[in-house]
Structures are given as structure tokens and as C-alpha cells.
Amino acid sequence: MIGFQRDGTTLFCDGVPLDRIASAEGTPLYVYSAATIAARYQAIDAAFAGCPHSIHYALKANSTLAIARLLRGLGSNADANSSGEIDVAMRAGFTPPQIVFTGVGKTPAELEHAIALGVRSINIESPGEIARVNAISAARATRTKIAIRVNPDVDARTHPHISTGLKTNKFGIPISDVPDICRHAQFMDGVQIVGLHAHIGSQITDLAPLANAARALVTLASELRGAGTTIEHLDVGGGLGVSYDGRPVPGAAEYAAAVLPILRESGLTIVLEPGRHIIAPAGALLTRVIDVKQAEADRFFVVMDAGMTELIRPMLYNAFHRIEPLVKSNAPLVSCDVVGPLCESSDTLGKDRMLPKPEAGELYAVLDTGAYGSVMASNYNRRLLPAEVLVEDGQWRVIRRRQTLEDVLALEL
Numbered sequence: 047m048i049g050f051q052r053d054g055t056t057l058f059c060d061g062v063p064l065d066r067i068a069s070a071e072g073t074p075l076y077v078y079s080a081a082t083i084a085a086r087y088q089a090i091d092a093a094f095a096g097c098p099h100s101i102h103y104a105l106k107a108n109s110t111l112a113i114a115r116l117l118r119g120l121g122s123n124a125d126a127n128s129s130g131e132i133d134v135a136m137r138a139g140f141t142p143p144q145i146v147f148t149g150v151g152k153t154p155a156e157l158e159h160a161i162a163l164g165v166r167s168i169n170i171e172s173p174g175e176i177a178r179v180n181a182i183s184a185a186r187a188t189r190t191k192i193a194i195r196v197n198p199d200v201d202a203r204t205h206p207h208i209s210t211g212l213k214t215n216k217f218g219i220p221i222s223d224v225p226d227i228c229r230h231a232q233f234m235d236g237v238q239i240v241g242l243h244a245h246i247g248s249q250i251t252d253l254a255p256l257a258n259a260a261r262a263l264v265t266l267a268s269e270l271r272g273a274g275t276t277i278e279h280l281d282v283g284g285g286l287g288v289s290y291d292g293r294p295v296p297g298a299a300e301y302a303a304a305v306l307p308i309l310r311e312s313g314l315t316i317v318l319e320p321g322r323h324i325i326a327p328a329g330a331l332l333t334r335v336i337d338v339k340q341a342e343a344d345r346f347f348v349v350m351d352a353g354m355t356e357l358i359r360p361m362l363y364n365a366f367h368r369i370e371p372l373v374k375s376n377a378p379l380v381s382c383d384v385v386g387p388l389c390e391s392s393d394t395l396g397k398d399r400m401l402p403k404p405e406a407g408e409l410y411a412v413l414d415t416g417a418y419g420s421v422m423a424s425n426y427n428r429r430l431l432p433a434e435v436l437v438e439d440g441q442w443r444v445i446r447r448r449q450t451l452e453d454v455l456a457l458e459l
């Protein structure tokens with residue numbers, strides 16, 4: 047039994063009952079399924095098998111060391127979005143040529159770091175950034191490989207906060223400006239253009255925008271090569287979505303079927319930067335009911351020990367996550383607002399959920415929270431970051447211990 051599945055009344059992760067893990071390790075607690083991570087990584091790899099490709103797992107989705115190591119063991123490379131993520135990638139065993147460095151505002155220190163290491167490519171966001179990379183590289187008498195992040199002005203048709211490919215978004219270089227910029231960059235000693243990059247957004251479930259972005263990259267690559275620029279790879283970013291509510295969405299095979307015929311025309315290596323698609327369904331946030339308060343005759347507030355500090359997606363993006371009891375009771379179904387314990391009205395994990403009338407002390411899972419969950423957790427209200435557990439081969443182990451107040455106060459003078 048792979049992933050989060052119910053057998054009878056009990057919810058399991060890779061065959062291990064989740065209530066046993068929660069009782070042993072406490073809540074709030076993130077639990078990950080190693081088998082799900084492997085299956086989802088391998089599905090992408092298999093879908094692109096017909097074309098030279100490399101998968102650079104987007105660490106921003108979840109960069110806990112054990113998760114990064116697991117993905118490296120599966121053959122993945124890494125996409126890092128900051129110096130911190132570069133260093134985490136290195137600690138997880140990735141080598142610099144296995145890392146691409148993205149990010150809309152890389153500081154000079156971050157660029158120095160990536161250039162000194164010799165990462166596979168720096169995904170460039172602006173003409174100013176090319177000049178900075180060129181200057182740093184020239185001073186070090188080195189030539190840095192860069193890919194131009196193109197803003198193709200394609201609407202990803204996802205939540206506006208995770209849409210990145212429109213000209214109104216801050217990301218990348220407008221596609222019409224790229225040929226001129228490349229012509230200029232060819233004469234710089236400190237940079238070597240090796241690729242084009244586009245990432246148009248996240249949680250994309252409509253494949254047409256991804257195909258449009260792929261088409262834009264292929265057309266641009268052909269134009270640039272005609273003008274003498276050597277291009278080795280096309281980096282199509284991440285973005286492929288998952289089903290949060292159980293309705294069917296395209297998977298890796300459908301994604302590949304939509305973009306590969308276009309990308310193959312280029313004859314170039316394809317770089318992919320998936321995050322959410324691999325890791326979201328591989329994680330669940332376990333939480334315990336603190337209190338049940340009657341809101342109206344037939345509606346309840348269920349106050350959990352996890353809230354926006356552990357999982358901010360529902361508040362930040364109005365995101366939906368399934369919320370289920372770890373052990374289902376026979377209590378009658380009632381309408382519940384599942385809320386966190388923080389001093390914010392927006393601290394709500396799920397509204398109007400029909401649940402078997404919850405009782406204080408019961409355990410619940412907030413599902414599909416492996417991506418952009420623990421990485422976005424905070425210490426607001428002086429709450430402590432939750433522990434994380436990985437289930438692998440029928441066993442579980444803590445991969446990040448629960449934070450203590452001493453950990454937090456250690457920074458304060």
C-alpha cells in the first residue's frame with residue numbers, strides 16, 4: 047500500500063498506521079512517503095525517456111535534507127533558488143554541475159557563491175544580472191554558463207499569486223528583448239549562454255499554457271541559433287499541478303505528450319524543474335484536535351494544534367486540502383470550520399467540511415501538504431517548527447526534530 051490510504055477505519059502511510067506515528071512523535075507533524083516520492087519522480091523520468099533530459103528537483107517545494115538526499119539517490123539533480131538552497135543541495139550530496147540556480151533577485155554574494163562553485167547554469171533574470179555575472183566571472187578569470195529566463199507572456203491559468211509567465215509578472219526577460227540581449231552577451235568574456243529557461247507558474251492543470259511556453263522556447267532557440275548563439279538546453283521549469291480535491295488532473299505522461307513533440311523539434315536537451323508534482327501528494331500534516339466549539343446549532347469550530355504557522359497555503363492562496371480523521375469514528379457528520387490556534391481569523395485550514403463530529407484529542411491529517419508546507423512554516427506567535435518523519439520500507443524515522451524554544455532564542459542577544 048503506497049502513500050496515504052485508508053484500510054477500514056484507519057489511515058496509513060506506506061502501510062504504517064498514522065495514529066501510531068502521531069502518538070509516538072507528537073503533533074503537529076509532517077509525514078512523508080518515500081515510496082510516493084520515488085514513484086512520482088520515476089513517472090516524470092519515464093515520461094521524458096524518449097528525449098535527452100535531466101530532472102532538477104525544485105528544492106523550494108521541500109528541501110529537508112533527507113528528502114533532497116532521497117531524490118538525489120533516485121537520480122535527480124537540483125534547482126536551487128538561493129545560496130541557502132545551493133548549500134543544502136551540496137550537503138545532500140549534489141555536485142555543482144547538478145545544480146541550476148534560479149531566482150528573481152540574486153544578491154552579488156549569491157552570484158559569487160554560485161560562480162565560484164561552477165553550477166550547471168545560472169538562470170538569468172535581467173540584462174543587469176548578465177552584467178553582474180560577467181563582471182564577477184571576468185574578475186575570477188572564468189566563464190559562467192547561463193540560461194536566459196524568458197518571460198513568454200503566457201497565462202498559466204493558475205492562482206495569480208503563483209502565476210509567473212505574464213509580462214505583468216516580475217519574472218524573466220520579455221521574450222522580444224531576448225535576441226538583442228543574447229547578441230550582446232555573445233561578446234562578453236565572463237558568460238557563456240547555454241540555455242533558455244521559462245517557468246510560467248505553479249499548480250498548472252491546463253496543459254495548453256505549458257505547450258505554448260514550450261513552443262515559444264523552441265521558436266526562440268531556433269532564431270538565436272540562426273544568429274550564431276550556441277544553445278545546449280531548454281529548461282521548461284516546473285509547474286505541473288496535482289489534484290488536491292480528488293478530481294482528475296493531467297499527470298506526467300499527459301504533460302510529456304503535450305510538450306515533447308514540440309520540444310523534440312529543437313534537438314536539444316530538456317531540463318525540467320518539478321517540485322510540487324513530485325512532493326505534494328507524498329506528504330501529510332498530522333494534527334490533534336484541541337477543542338470543539340459550537341458555532342451555530344449545526345456548525346462547529348474544530349480547533350487544531352496546527353494552523354497557518356505549519357501550513358500557510360490555505361490562507362495565502364485560498365488553497366484546498368482534504369482533512370481527514372486518522373481513525374474514522376461512527377459519529378454523525380457535521381459541518382466544521384477546521385481552524386488553527388493562532389490569533390488570526392484567517393487561520394483556517396478548511397471551511398465547511400463535513401466530518402464525523404470531532405472530539406478533543408482526536409488526530410487528523412491534512413493531506414497533500416508535502417510541497418510548500420514545512421518550507422513555509424514560521425515561528426509566528428512564538429510557535430515552534432514541527433518535526434518531520436519519513437516512512438520508508440515499512441519503518442519511520444524522524445528526519446527533522448521538533449524545534450525547541452532554545453533553538454529559537456539561540457539567535458537572540
Ligand SMILES: Cc1ncc(COP(=O)(O)O)c(C=O)c1O
Binds near residue numbers: 148321322
Ligand atoms: C523557477 C522555478 N522552477 C521550478 C519551480 C517549481 O514549481 P512547481 O513546484 O510548481 O513544480 C518554481 C516554483 O515556483 C520556480 O519558481
